[in-house]
Amino acid sequence: METVIILHLLLGFMIIGSIITIEIKNMLSAVIAVGAVGFIVSMAFLFLGAPDIAITQVIVEILSLIILIRATINVDNEAIEKKEEHVLSNRTTLIFVGVILVFAWFAFHSLRPFGEPLMRISNFYLIHGLAEVGATNFVTSVILDFRAYDTFGEAMVLFVSISGAFVILRRWKREQHKDFLRIDKEH
Amino acid sequence: MKKNKQSGMTFIVKTITNLIIGFMMVFGAYIVLYGHITPGGGFPGGVMIALAYILITLAYGRKVVESMVSGIAGSIADDFGALVILILGFIGLLIGGTFLFNFLPKGTPFSLFSAGNIILYNLAITVKVGMSLYIVFLALAILQRVVTEDETQEVRK
Amino acid sequence: MTLYFLDFVLLIIGLYALVVKRHIVKKILGVAIMEYAVNLFLILLGFRKAGIAPIFTKDMDINTFIHTAVDPLPQALVLTSIVIGLGTLALMVAMAIRLYERYGTFDMEEINRLRG
Numbered sequence: 001m002e003t004v005i006i007l008h009l010l011l012g013f014m015i016i017g018s019i020i021t022i023e024i025k026n027m028l029s030a031v032i033a034v035g036a037v038g039f040i041v042s043m044a045f046l047f048l049g050a051p052d053i054a055i056t057q058v059i060v061e062i063l064s065l066i067i068l069i070r071a072t073i074n075v076d077n078e079a080i081e082k083k084e085e086h087v088l089s090n091r092t093t094l095i096f097v098g099v100i101l102v103f104a105w106f107a108f109h110s111l112r113p114f115g116e117p118l119m120r121i122s123n124f125y126l127i128h129g130l131a132e133v134g135a136t137n138f139v140t141s142v143i144l145d146f147r148a149y150d151t152f153g154e155a156m157v158l159f160v161s162i163s164g165a166f167v168i169l170r171r172w173k174r175e176q177h178k179d180f181l182r183i184d185k186e187h
Numbered sequence: 188m189k190k191n192k193q194s195g196m197t198f199i200v201k202t203i204t205n206l207i208i209g210f211m212m213v214f215g216a217y218i219v220l221y222g223h224i225t226p227g228g229g230f231p232g233g234v235m236i237a238l239a240y241i242l243i244t245l246a247y248g249r250k251v252v253e254s255m256v257s258g259i260a261g262s263i264a265d266d267f268g269a270l271v272i273l274i275l276g277f278i279g280l281l282i283g284g285t286f287l288f289n290f291l292p293k294g295t296p297f298s299l300f301s302a303g304n305i306i307l308y309n310l311a312i313t314v315k316v317g318m319s320l321y322i323v324f325l326a327l328a329i330l331q332r333v334v335t336e337d338e339t340q341e342v343r344k
Numbered sequence: 345m346t347l348y349f350l351d352f353v354l355l356i357i358g359l360y361a362l363v364v365k366r367h368i369v370k371k372i373l374g375v376a377i378m379e380y381a382v383n384l385f386l387i388l389l390g391f392r393k394a395g396i397a398p399i400f401t402k403d404m405d406i407n408t409f410i411h412t413a414v415d416p417l418p419q420a421l422v423l424t425s426i427v428i429g430l431g432t433l434a435l436m437v438a439m440a441i442r443l444y445e446r447y448g449t450f451d452m453e454e455i456n457r458l459r460g
Contacts, residue, residue, distance in 0.1 A: 008346065008350070011350040011354070012350070014354055018354060018358065021373055021377065022360070022361040022365065022370060027370075030373060037377065044384060044387075049395050049397045049414040050419050050422075051226040052226040052227065052419060052423065053387065054226075056426050056427070057426055060231075060234060062238065063234055063237070063430060064433050067323075067324070067434055067437050068437060070441075071441060093360075097360075108348040109345065114347055114388070114391065117414075117415045119415055122390075122416055125416060125417065126398070126410045130406070133293070133305075134294055134303065135296075135302035137222065137224060137228075137399055137400075138400065138413070139398055139423070140305060141302065142417060142420040143228070143424070144309070145289050145302075148287040150421075154427060155316075156269075158315075159269055162322075162323050164435050164438075165323050165326065165327075165434050166326055168438045168439055169327065169441070225399070230423065234430075320434075323438075
């Protein structure tokens with residue numbers, strides 16, 4: 001299958017890109033590299049038959065690149081590289097990572113073979129989708145009619161996280177505090 | 188001789204922004220409105236409209252975009268979008284018996300007004316997601332900082 | 345099967361960046377890489393060989409569409425997950441900016457030492 005070979009190639013590029021992201025010293029280059037990984041993920045979504053997700057991934061990737069560059073643009077752009085050799089980054093880590101990967105290899109063999117999904121619930125959505133909802137985009141009919149609670153929860157989570165970001169970035173104007181300090185110094 | 192400090196970016200960026208901003212808004216509206224026929228929907232459309240406003244902010248500076256959509260108006264529109272989703276859910280509860288029930292007529296497939304109230308949900312989600320991402324960009328990148336005596340003295344614009 | 349395994353390697357790389365690195369923005373990039381790996385894993389679970397996207401067009405027969413369409417349920421979950429990932433990324437970057445303004449550095453060890 002050609003799609004499978006292309007997916008192997010794309011995943012190889014993603015692994016190379018993420019290794020470049022975490023090992024490079026300049027922070028601006030690291031942010032650009034994680035943007036490249038995001039675009040390769042969007043290409044993989046297109047080859048896997050999910051155009052809805054590919055559009056969303058590209059647009060969200062651009063916005064997260066803008067937000068991440070804001071964090072690195074005004075400060076000195078060098079990553080802290082001195083004295084990073086503490087207990088987690090030597091042979092013990094590599095042995096543990098190797099053990100985890102071996103167990104993961106055996107665990108993934110208990111899943112179904114790649115390309116044969118078990119569609120017990122999705123058969124219901126595909127058969128009854130056109131008659132009950134009337135939308136020809138079945139992903140939209142799943143997220144906004146059959147499972148509208150999840151979308152409602154997602155809108156609320158987005159609301160809370162953006163409000164949290166706003167509260168963290170609020171600046172206080174301490175005029176009264178300054179007057180208080182001035183009176184204190186006079187005494 | 189006074190140096191005339193221009194806000195925003197260079198002339199090339201402003202020209203390209205003028206040419207491309209209408210296309211971005213129309214494409215975002217297309218992704219939202221036809222979300223139940225072609226791939227798309229409320230979430231990528233909302234982010235696309237936020238990106239259009241962010242492009243105007245980056246190219247022209249803060250004052251031009253605050254005369255169009257200020258920070259306060261964006262925050263109010265964000266709350267308005269979340270309220271519309273809640274109200275539609277409660278209307279569904281009154282009519283159909285379950286929360287978020289689909290109560291408008293189904294129509295014929297492939298037309299714009301098919302699939303019940305999915306299009307109303309898409310519009311509400313677009314307003315909510317677009318405005319909240321725009322105001323978080325304003326808060327991260329543009330807002331000024333007021334100095335105090337005991338914090339680090341740093342004025343940022 | 346090797347596709348699942350390569351995706352798991354991507355997750356481990358993201359986890360390594362989150363745990364070992366000292367710079368806060370590198371940790372945030374590790375979280376972003378972990379999110380890509382998890383979303384890709386969900387879509388890989390729902391793939392059908394020689395399948396088509398779950399969008400119904402005018403020249404399709406409904407029976408062949410049901411038997412060759414890709415699973416639409418993981419796509420609905422991943423759509424939610426991508427947008428929530430953007431919200432949490434904005435929150436993390438806001439916290440990193442506040443920490444820099446308060447302590448003057450991005451280094452986590454230095455911040456731990458300065459907090460006392």
